[in-house]
Amino acid sequence: MMLSLEGDRPLDLVTLGRACIDLNAYDYNQPLERTKTFVKYVGGSPANIAIGARRLGLRTGMIAKVSDDAMGRFVVNFLKEVGVDTSGIVVDHDGHKTGLAFTEIKSPTECSILLYRDEVADLYLSPGEIHEDYLRKSKILLISGTALSRSPSREAAFYAAEVARKHGTRIVFELDYRAYTWKSKYEPMVYYTLMARLADVVIGTRDEYDVMEGGRGQDEVTASQLLAYAPSIVVIKHGVDGSVAYTKDAVVRAQAFHAKVLKTFGAGDAYASGLLYGLISGATLERALALASAAAAIVVGRHSSSEAMPSLEEVESFMNESRER
Amino acid sequence: MMLSLEGDRPLDLVTLGRACIDLNAYDYNQPLERTKTFVKYVGGSPANIAIGARRLGLRTGMIAKVSDDAMGRFVVNFLKEVGVDTSGIVVDHDGHKTGLAFTEIKSPTECSILLYRDEVADLYLSPGEIHEDYLRKSKILLISGTALSRSPSREAAFYAAEVARKHGTRIVFELDYRAYTWKSKYEPMVYYTLMARLADVVIGTRDEYDVMEGGRGQDEVTASQLLAYAPSIVVIKHGVDGSVAYTKDAVVRAQAFHAKVLKTFGAGDAYASGLLYGLISGATLERALALASAAAAIVVGRHSSSEAMPSLEEVESFMNESRER
Amino acid sequence: MMLSLEGDRPLDLVTLGRACIDLNAYDYNQPLERTKTFVKYVGGSPANIAIGARRLGLRTGMIAKVSDDAMGRFVVNFLKEVGVDTSGIVVDHDGHKTGLAFTEIKSPTECSILLYRDEVADLYLSPGEIHEDYLRKSKILLISGTALSRSPSREAAFYAAEVARKHGTRIVFELDYRAYTWKSKYEPMVYYTLMARLADVVIGTRDEYDVMEGGRGQDEVTASQLLAYAPSIVVIKHGVDGSVAYTKDAVVRAQAFHAKVLKTFGAGDAYASGLLYGLISGATLERALALASAAAAIVVGRHSSSEAMPSLEEVESFMNESRER
Amino acid sequence: MMLSLEGDRPLDLVTLGRACIDLNAYDYNQPLERTKTFVKYVGGSPANIAIGARRLGLRTGMIAKVSDDAMGRFVVNFLKEVGVDTSGIVVDHDGHKTGLAFTEIKSPTECSILLYRDEVADLYLSPGEIHEDYLRKSKILLISGTALSRSPSREAAFYAAEVARKHGTRIVFELDYRAYTWKSKYEPMVYYTLMARLADVVIGTRDEYDVMEGGRGQDEVTASQLLAYAPSIVVIKHGVDGSVAYTKDAVVRAQAFHAKVLKTFGAGDAYASGLLYGLISGATLERALALASAAAAIVVGRHSSSEAMPSLEEVESFMNESRER
Numbered sequence A, B, C, D: 001m002m003l004s005l006e007g008d009r010p011l012d013l014v015t016l017g018r019a020c021i022d023l024n025a026y027d028y029n030q031p032l033e034r035t036k037t038f039v040k041y042v043g044g045s046p047a048n049i050a051i052g053a054r055r056l057g058l059r060t061g062m063i064a065k066v067s068d069d070a071m072g073r074f075v076v077n078f079l080k081e082v083g084v085d086t087s088g089i090v091v092d093h094d095g096h097k098t099g100l101a102f103t104e105i106k107s108p109t110e111c112s113i114l115l116y117r118d119e120v121a122d123l124y125l126s127p128g129e130i131h132e133d134y135l136r137k138s139k140i141l142l143i144s145g146t147a148l149s150r151s152p153s154r155e156a157a158f159y160a161a162e163v164a165r166k167h168g169t170r171i172v173f174e175l176d177y178r179a180y181t182w183k184s185k186y187e188p189m190v191y192y193t194l195m196a197r198l199a200d201v202v203i204g205t206r207d208e209y210d211v212m213e214g215g216r217g218q219d220e221v222t223a224s225q226l227l228a229y230a231p232s233i234v235v236i237k238h239g240v241d242g243s244v245a246y247t248k249d250a251v252v253r254a255q256a257f258h259a260k261v262l263k264t265f266g267a268g269d270a271y272a273s274g275l276l277y278g279l280i281s282g283a284t285l286e287r288a289l290a291l292a293s294a295a296a297a298i299v300v301g302r303h304s305s306s307e308a309m310p311s312l313e314e315v316e317s318f319m320n321e322s323r324e325r
Helices: A045-055 A070-081 A132-136 A153-166 A186-198 A206-213 A219-227 A267-280 A285-299 A312-324 B045-055 B070-081 B132-136 B145-149 B153-166 B186-198 B206-213 B219-227 B267-280 B285-299 B312-324 C045-055 C070-081 C132-136 C153-166 C186-198 C206-213 C219-227 C267-280 C285-299 C312-324 D045-055 D070-081 D132-136 D145-149 D153-166 D186-198 D206-213 D219-227 D267-280 D285-299 D312-324
Strands: A011-016 A020-025 A037-043 A060-066 A089-091 A100-107 A110-116 A138-144 A170-174 A201-205 A233-237 A243-246 A251-254 B011-016 B020-025 B037-043 B060-066 B089-091 B100-107 B110-116 B138-144 B170-174 B201-205 B233-237 B243-246 B251-254 C011-016 C020-025 C037-043 C060-066 C089-091 C100-107 C110-116 C138-144 C170-174 C201-205 C233-237 C243-246 C251-254 D011-016 D020-025 D037-043 D060-066 D085-091 D100-107 D110-116 D138-144 D170-174 D201-205 D233-237 D243-246 D251-254
Touching: A011 A045, A011 A153, A011 A267, A020 A070, A037 A045, A037 A070, A045 A060, A045 A070, A045 A138, A045 A170, A045 A267, A060 A070, A070 A089, A070 B100, A100 B070, A132 A138, A132 A153, A138 A153, A138 A267, A153 A170, A153 A186, A153 D186, A170 A186, A170 A267, A186 A206, A186 D153, A201 A206, A201 A267, A206 A219, A206 A233, A219 A233, A219 A243, A233 A267, A243 A285, A251 A285, A267 A285, A285 A312, B011 B045, B011 B153, B011 B267, B020 B070, B037 B045, B037 B070, B045 B060, B045 B070, B045 B138, B045 B170, B045 B267, B060 B070, B070 B089, B132 B138, B132 B153, B138 B145, B138 B153, B138 B267, B145 B153, B145 B186, B153 B170, B153 B186, B153 C186, B170 B186, B170 B267, B186 B206, B186 C153, B201 B206, B201 B267, B206 B219, B206 B233, B219 B233, B219 B243, B233 B267, B243 B285, B251 B285, B267 B285, B285 B312, C011 C045, C011 C153, C011 C267, C020 C070, C037 C045, C037 C070, C045 C060, C045 C070, C045 C138, C045 C170, C045 C267, C060 C070, C070 C089, C070 D100, C100 D070, C132 C138, C132 C153, C138 C153, C138 C267, C153 C170, C153 C186, C170 C186, C170 C267, C186 C206, C201 C206, C201 C267, C206 C219, C206 C233, C219 C233, C219 C243, C233 C267, C243 C285, C251 C285, C267 C285, C285 C312, D011 D045, D011 D085, D011 D153, D011 D267, D020 D070, D037 D045, D037 D070, D045 D060, D045 D070, D045 D138, D045 D170, D045 D267, D060 D070, D070 D085, D132 D138, D132 D153, D138 D145, D138 D153, D138 D267, D145 D153, D145 D186, D153 D170, D153 D186, D170 D186, D170 D267, D186 D206, D201 D206, D201 D267, D206 D219, D206 D233, D219 D233, D219 D243, D233 D267, D243 D285, D251 D285, D267 D285, D285 D312
Parallel strands: A011 A060, A011 A138, A020 A100, A060 A089, A138 A170, A170 A201, A201 A233, B011 B060, B011 B138, B020 B100, B060 B089, B138 B170, B170 B201, B201 B233, C011 C060, C011 C138, C020 C100, C060 C089, C138 C170, C170 C201, C201 C233, D011 D060, D011 D138, D020 D100, D060 D085, D138 D170, D170 D201, D201 D233
Antiparallel strands: A020 A037, A037 B037, A100 A110, A233 A243, A243 A251, B020 B037, B100 B110, B233 B243, B243 B251, C020 C037, C037 D037, C100 C110, C233 C243, C243 C251, D020 D037, D100 D110, D233 D243, D243 D251
16 A cells, blocks of 8 residues: 555545535537526535545545535535535635536537636635544545635645644645636745645646646656655646656556546546545555546546546446456 | 606617626525526626616617626627617626526525625726716616625716716616625615715615615605705605605506516516606606506516516506406 | 804814824935934824814814824824814724825925825724714814725715714815825716715815816816805815815905915815814905915924914914015 | 855845834833834844844845835835845835834833834735845845735745755745734744745744744744754744754753843844854854844844844954953
């Protein structure tokens, strides 16, 4: 096993960051301005990962801040229904809203998102709302990079990382870069770098690492610079060209599976779910990457990002079928 | 005719204020947090009034600011399609979004709205975006009270009123109070009072006049205080109990029509459309109020507020049928 | 008497707006960046006018918001010492500071001010801090235009004007334009126009009226437009070229006195003090303007704006001496 | 020598953070609200340290942002006059002001400061204004903790630290905690901890380390926690009870000198100047702490914090005299 974990804790994984609403075009293959009907799903990368990892069999929970309205209640209710622990979720009482993402699916390769993220509740998560006890209950804390984009959520994330380290809770940092809420190119450079060096596992696309480094970088350099600090695994994703994981001793590469693509959203969240399932269940890094890639390939063929998360059976049967082809 | 209008102008009515998106629950009679499917419509009181008055046969236009995205384009395209002049609409280039209203229709009498109005484009309409030429083209400028809730839209509305007065364009002030964007109870008191005294016609519900006056008021007092300034007609609405119009010489009362109510949204906008159609077409005040009430009664039975606006034929046939019952 | 006043009230004049700190260069005739020593005085136009009118013999008070620190206490203590009623002054408990003005006196004709007015306490005066009883106690309420430059002070000023009118307290509007805190050229146009039309007396320099009108205007036009609303006296100042007052029936002009000029600050505040003393004491408009001009001529030869305010004896003796020359 | 430095660089020390104005009461021993006359000095901890270290003979420079007005020009001119390199100082063109500190000296033990630091220019220093070349020119970069209190100055400081490390420029972190500009107790906890672990030398009072740790701590624990990361020297100050420096191998304690105290301001800045002079000139840690303590003891007996900084001769003669007593 690549990542030594504290045993015997009631939760395998707690994710920290946004829990939002996706409003997915019901009729796709047309521009958003012509779309008339939308279907509402829970969304947001860390919420999707908590759901996806739960679907795969892990015991998961979430640290988040949601609005005190129908949208916030919808998010919490859905997480509860699928078995994600919501005792770490706080309700905002200052009128901040739950973020929205309207998805536009013009074609499988032309997907875009229209975000409503001004003054959203998740960015108002504050350090005082992070509970030491809750972090001590979980083997892993996953921090979403978007949580670093604004104060006080930014400080909440760093504070949670500090508390996690103190209690032996491993830290996974998912870069999860969304340009929208950052104020300058320097902000993600500074805070991604500080957080990545604190984490045990770092996951991101090549483009996201480039944002962190402030320019076009190379995988080996990125990995070796991070492995000089706390990280023991650095995962770099290249879309259809597969992904690669670096450790101090090894480099492991994984192919992307061929998939019938409906939209690209949610692929990264499914990937992280599969990877973490692998790492927590004690799989080899090779198998963890394969599980990650398979979960991603399944989600891109489905309409939502959260409800679409596959079960372990689905992932395994998908992997078997792919192997046979 | 109660309101003397400049003749021979290319537009009858220009409305100033928000043009937004309504996301109406597709399956009503359930709480919003359970609603999964939403249908998108153009919304916002002044947009609805421009649409409603156009449907009744007036030549209408709009002064508004919309987002530079699919939502803004949807709004402008819809207005164009139904024949509302959009040459007074400006596009925001600072990243502000078009406002959203999620409607919850639990039952005909339990309707509520969840608003996304943080930093919305319409409140960033600025005085420099008000064009004197455009105001000179119209017989009437209708100002929505919500435009007064924030700077610079607040100054844009007062500036537009000043320019309108200079060119003999009559001013209609629709109180259109939405608690959400105001910072204190004093703000609407101060700015509603200042604007109402500048207007030729003032339209609002009893509750809205109470907000303006800072306490429970009486119709005759409200009317006589305003008629001492510029207004020549003061219309006060009492929901199912009908409405009343005061002029310097007369008091005219109108019954509400019996209606099959689906939801209450949009009733006020249809009312204003009917009233303005009456005033502009030279009807008596009695008939103008009747047209207003009939248009309102039709809209409450339909799913949207904008697309549901009735034609003159529909209004007249509804009035005939009601009379026969 | 030009202005009918309610008799028998405990205060003659209450001024509303900023009470600040002037830090005047001790060694003048040099640029501010070389100045090492500063002397602290109370400043801010409405504070200076309350002090100046008191010095002339009126019973004056002030409605203001000051910081909860040594600067705020200094202001209140000084006002008390010179006999200005401070019971209408509230203390800010949200950490806002008292504004500062560093004066640079390079030469009698090259004076400039460096203002510290970000988030100052006076602009946080709110309508809920305006007491009806206090306004009912005074014959006149003077509103400083700078109070209109930001919310909630802006609403507080309009609310106070409304309450004053209700109780027969006359309203004097001193345009007092300071570019610093306004966000666009339209804001002073809109709010100065709205307030000037509500006032009984309007006082300003030609430049200030031009800001209000949005372009270069003419005295007679400015006056006639305002006299069509509530104002009964419109005073327009032309610096060394004298000043002129318009009423519905008359035009009265006054020469500026020859003065030994040290700096130009404070002249306008002394002018207003003298004018109001004249109006309240029942002088003719001619004599009121002469008192105003004499008070201004005295202050420009002294180091401060507040402590320099002359007594009635000083003003009268100055007028006599000037006449003899 | 405790700190290995890159040799042969044109500057010994560059400080990063605020360069402000102190307005010191001319007549002390009275409360600020009675003080009428103030004398203007350059102030701000990193400015004072650049000046103090220069006075001791080091070649120093500063990275700062100042206002585009007489105050900003005064600061830059003074730094130039005393020989501090100002080529790293940028001028703010967005209207932000230079911070002010009014000092109140009631008695030698009752000193307080009234700060004007809303929207000040120094907190608007941005990462794009940090020049790699400039950092490469200096042996040491000193970062003031106050620079971490707000964005974008916060990111500028972390970015500068990263660039410094890349070029072998040693990092000194002076905690310099001023409660005023921080928004919560968690912000300094999070950012002080992140920065302290990046630095080679950390300097602060016991109280400042307690702010960083979020509670009452102990010197040995504080030191050992930091020495596990980048720092090689951790200096903790205890006011009149002396100071202590921890390295991986040693603990060095220094007595405070007896001093005739006029006010307490500036002592910490003089201390840092003396310490850095010692470290850079290759003194033992014992002598560096003694130089630091002596410089501090001299400054507390003088009126300003910047102009009062002693020369090396003054420090040495003070140390000799103290020894003889």
